[in-house]
Amino acid sequence: xxDDVIKVFRELDSKDLRILQGIELSMKHYEWVPMDELVKFxxxxxxxxxxxxxxxxxKKMVVAVNNPYEGYQIYYDAYDALALxxxxxxxxxxxxxxxxxxxxxxxxxxxxxxxxxxxGEPQGVIIKFHREGRTSFKSVKRxxxxxxxxEHFSWIYAARLAANREADxxxxxxxxxxxxxxIDNNRHAIVMEVAPGSLLYRTKLEEPELFLGMIIxxxxxxxxxxxxxxxxxxxxxFVYDGGVQIIDWPQYVETTHPHADELLGRDVLNxxxxxxxxxxxNRDQDEVMAHIKRVQES
Numbered sequence: 320x321x322d323d324v325i326k327v328f329r330e331l332d333s334k335d336l337r338i339l340q341g342i343e344l345s346m347k348h349y350e351w352v353p354m355d356e357l358v359k360f361x362x363x364x365x366x367x368x369x370x371x372x373x374x375x376x377x378k379k380m381v382v383a384v385n386n387p388y389e390g391y392q393i394y395y396d397a398y399d400a401l402a403l404x405x406x407x408x409x410x411x412x413x414x415x416x417x418x419x420x421x422x423x424x425x426x427x428x429x430x431x432x433x434x435x436x437x438x439g440e441p442q443g444v445i446i447k448f449h450r451e452g453r454t455s456f457k458s459v460k461r462x463x464x465x466x467x468x469x470e471h472f473s474w475i476y477a478a479r480l481a482a483n484r485e486a487d488x489x490x491x492x493x494x495x496x497x498x499x500x501x502i503d504n505n506r507h508a509i510v511m512e513v514a515p516g517s518l519l520y521r522t523k524l525e526e527p528e529l530f531l532g533m534i535i536x537x538x539x540x541x542x543x544x545x546x547x548x549x550x551x552x553x554x555x556x557f558v559y560d561g562g563v564q565i566i567d568w569p570q571y572v573e574t575t576h577p578h579a580d581e582l583l584g585r586d587v588l589n590x591x592x593x594x595x596x597x598x599x600x601n602r603d604q605d606e607v608m609a610h611i612k613r614v615q616e617s
Contacts, residue, residue: 321399321418321428321448327378328400337361338371339380339401342393346473351383351390398475399448402508411503411510412446424450424481424569430510432502445499445514449485449507449569452477478507485509485569488546496540497564514566516559519593524558527598533563534590539611541565542583545574549582553593584608 331339341360345352357372358365372391375381380397384390393401406412416429425447432442452474486504489511493500499511516522524530534556541548548571555567572582587607594600 321415321426323379324396324399324403325415327380327396328403330378331380331400331404334361334363334367334371335375335380336401336404338363338368338375339393339397342381342391343398343401343475346392346475349390350473351388351392353388353390357391393475395448395450395478398478398507402448402506405505406446406503406508406510409503409505412444413441415446416443419445422450425567426450429513432510443513444502445511447482447485447509447511449478449482449509451481451569475507481569482507482509484571485567488568488571492541492544492546492568496544497537497562498568499564499566514557514564515562516557516564518554519556519558519563520553522558524598527594527600530558530563531590531594531600531602534565535587535607535611537563537565538583538586538590542574542611547572547574547576547579547583548586551586552589556590580608583611587611 338357338361341357342352345356345360349356354365354368357368361368363371372381372383375397376383380393380400382392382394403412403415411432412430413433414431416431418426418428420427427445427447430444430446432444434441482504486501486509489498489501489509492498499514501509501511503510519530538548538551548565548568550567550570551565555565557564557566572579576582584604587604591602591604591607594602
């Protein structure tokens with residue numbers, strides 16, 4: 320739970336963070352990081368390092384093995400703490416709020432960002448921690464085309480790559496496509512503006528035809544930029560008075576992808592099925608796809 324991470328985060332000092340960073344960086348080369356590597360990285364006396372690691376293990380920041388050698392890994396709580404530490408140092412985040420969403424591949428929490436130079440009101444923001452590596456690596460690779468050429472990767476690599484990928488596409492699409500504005504990105508986490516309104520599946524629309532049209536328009540704008548969301552549904556579309564916003568972009572593909580039409584078709588079908596089931600609105604999938612792909616249209 321993120322509450323546990325925040326509690327422990329407040330107790331960590333610079334030596335603890337240095338140890339966690341040493342394990343994090345060394346996991347690029349070791350499945351289990353040897354003590355010798357941590358001694359070299361942290362430059363702490365062996366006895367002090369050993370004591371500190373035991374404390375971090377008690378706080379569930381570090382896990383260890385003794386066979387075939389003594390080695391260490393960090394897991395998500397420690398990785399969360401390292402990302403939070405960076406966001407706090409940068410001034411991106413000044414306070415942490417509630418956990419508002421937990422899925423197989425992400426944890427989402429509320430936070431607060433202080434205004435620049437202390438002028439104005441604090442800004443509510445969202446932190447999304449990616450969790451792609453929590454499922455099996457084979458499963459992650461099967462649904463993530465950007466990992467096809469990676470023979471071996473750790474959960475740290477998978478989660479960080481997904482976060483960087485989502486941050487990059489948000490920068491590319493904003494503000495022409497209605498996506499949250501990216502504020503910061505570090506390790507496996509992204510900080511973004513709060514999406515307006517509420518999620519589509521939680522909202523009773525008074526003018527469903529209007530909102531369906533706005534969603535299709537956003538898919539068209541995205542396609543014009545050479546991008547297909549490829550995982551869209553009523554669970555990652557926000558609706559508000561006068562607009563829609565689309566979230567969750569790590570599975571996007573380019574329109575040159577060999578399965579682009581299939582993935583676009585699935586996105587369109589997901590949206591049309593929802594509006595048919597919920598509001599008895601019927602639209603032809605092929606006609607909607609043709610409209611989206613008619614990129615020369617003004």
